[in-house]
Structure formats: C-alpha cells, structure tokens
Amino acid sequence: MEVDSLFFDSFPSSETDEIRGTAGVILDKLGSKLDCKITFTGEAILPCDRCLEDVTIQISFQERLIVQLGEATNTEDDIWTLGPECHELDLSQPLFEWIHLHLPSRRLHEQDALCDSTVTKYLVGNPGNSSDSQGLSNEEGNDENDGIDPRWNALKDLK
Numbered sequence: 001m002e003v004d005s006l007f008f009d010s011f012p013s014s015e016t017d018e019i020r021g022t023a024g025v026i027l028d029k030l031g032s033k034l035d036c037k038i039t040f041t042g043e044a045i046l047p048c049d050r051c052l053e054d055v056t057i058q059i060s061f062q063e064r065l066i067v068q069l070g071e072a073t074n075t076e077d078d079i080w081t082l083g084p085e086c087h088e089l090d091l092s093q094p095l096f097e098w099i100h101l102h103l104p105s106r107r108l109h110e111q112d113a114l115c116d117s118t119v120t121k122y123l124v125g126n127p128g129n130s131s132d133s134q135g136l137s138n139e140e141g142n143d144e145n146d147g148i149d150p151r152w153n154a155l156k157d158l159k
C-alpha cells in the first residue's frame with residue numbers, strides 16, 4: 001500500500017500531509033482470527049522545532065492488529081471484529097494513527113548548522129534553545145559581532 005499526500009487527503013485532521021512511505025501487510029491465520037502484521041517505512045516533512053524550516057523525519061515501525069469475524073463490526077477494540085457486511089479490511093485508519101504515534105515529539109535538524117540561521121539568530125538567549133543537548137552552537141550569550149553571518153548583516157540593513 002502506498003502512502004502519500006493523496007492518502008492523507010482523506011484525513012483532514014492530519015498534522016501534516018507531507019508523509020510518504022510504503023506499508024506492507026502480512027496476514028496470518030490465527031485459529032479463527034486473522035493476525036495482521038503491518039510494517040511501514042517512509043518519511044515525513046515537518047517544521048523544525050528550532051527554525052521552522054522543513055525537516056525530513058524518517059519513520060519506520062511495525063504494528064500488529066488482530067481481526068476476527070463476528071456478528072457486528074467493531075473497530076474500536078484492540079481486536080477488531082468484522083461483521084457480515086464487511087468484505088474487505090480497511091487499514092487506512094489504524095495506519096494513519098500509527099504513523100502519527102510514531103512521529104517524534106522533537107523534530108529538529110540533526111545539526112544546528114542545518115537550521116535556517118536567519119531564524120535561529122532570533123533564538124539566541126532563548127532558554128528553550130540553551131537546553132538543547134545537541135547544542136553545538138556557540139552563539140548563546142555571545143553578543144559580540146565576531147564571526148557573524150554576513151547575510152545577517154544584510155538583514156540588519158533592512159530594519
């Protein structure tokens with residue numbers, strides 16, 4: 001199953017539609033039940049927490065869903081029950097939820113240097129920024145103009 005922005009168009013509440021990937025489903029009979037193993041590999045494009053520029057986040061996970069046949073359809077429980085009217089198994093809703101579950105809570109460029117410097121300059125001295133464990137930045141508390149990005153000087157002139 002291909003997951004792309006078309007797939008996400010059917011879920012208007014999505015945090016992002018910039019998710020692409022491939023989902024694979026392996027079905028195993030487990031007595032009277034169906035054991036669905038779903039693997040997903042792909043990537044999402046989300047705004048970086050630090051500079052708000054797009055950052056590509058790799059996502060891959062494996063999930064499992066047990067499905068049984070029954071009198072009435074119930075897809076709310078951990079084990080799904082499909083009623084007689086169901087002739088196919090639609091995994092798009094759980095897939096959508098899993099993808100969002102597996103999105104990291106912190107989305108950052110791997111290195112400070114990859115962040116948009118015109119934006120991160122504004123963050124100097126921001127406590128949220130200085131707690132960054134990846135902090136390779138030497139900009140905190142540095143109000144001297146040495147080593148300043150020449151593009152920043154150009155921006156100053158725009159004030």
Ligand SMILES: [Zn+2]
Nearest residue numbers: 048051109115
């Ligand atoms: Zn960034």
